[in-house]
């Protein structure tokens with residue numbers, strides 16, 4: 001199993017194994033791997049001659065210093081889990097210096113407004129940080145295909161916009177959300193929940209499913225009212241936002257239109273831990 005901390009050595013290796021028909025699949029992560037991450041790896045391994053996973057807690061995408069400090073860092077464990085998917089996966093676990101070369105400021109991006117909705121409103125600077133690190137990682141790894149989860153649907157749309165605008169030659173592949181048996185979307189942040197909180201957090205997906213049903217007959221506003229009231233009954237959960245938006249533009253749904261695909265997006269705090277989830281309303 002090859003592990004690189006340094007982009008020059010990673011590049012040298014990738015060049016040495018490159019052939020005219022080879023392809024590189026890339027799965028960027030912040031580590032603390034769970035089955036959701038592993039599903040992305042499996043897809044990449046199936047569809048490419050070589051797979052690279054990056055494990056890097058990117059400081060510029062955290063708007064909350066406590067969240068950055070408490071973010072789980074479990075590289076040894078991550079390597080073990082990666083090995084179980086395939087021994088031939090290459091791990092790139094760079095230092096901050098290797099990515100940022102002494103300048104940990106974000107580039108500012110215009111993602112045609114995608115960055116101003118939902119997560120963008122509540123996490124100022126977050127998508128500039130994401131854009132900065134994803135652009136650098138794609139330039140370093142030069143993958144054929146890069147795999148991103150629909151769990152972070154807004155991020156997925158922004159990454160697609162990034163590669164289109166910056167003309168980065170890569171195919172971005174969206175992958176379905178992996179959930180725990182109670183429906184809670186898998187997340188590295190779930191590690192910070194107590195067993196009880198983790199169990200109770202099933203209400204997030206339950207409420208999303210009820211919202212989906214309601215959206216068949218009700219307006220976006222009344223579905224939003226329903227969700228707001230549902231969370232008021234659960235004082236341990238603090239709803240940050242619930243929004244029904246157009247999947248392409250991420251603009252809020254005002255009047256339902258037949259030819260648009262809508263999706264519900266939610267962010268909830270459980271004991272200061274911020275969880276996000278999303279569901280297609282099709």
Ligand code: AMP
Nearest residue numbers: 029030031036148149151152177178186
């Ligand atoms: P992260 O380590 O949280 O930055 O996530 C790395 C990648 O894994 C991102 O593309 C995420 O969208 C994806 N991911 C995280 N959680 C899940 C999940 N539960 N199911 C599918 N993909 C996920």
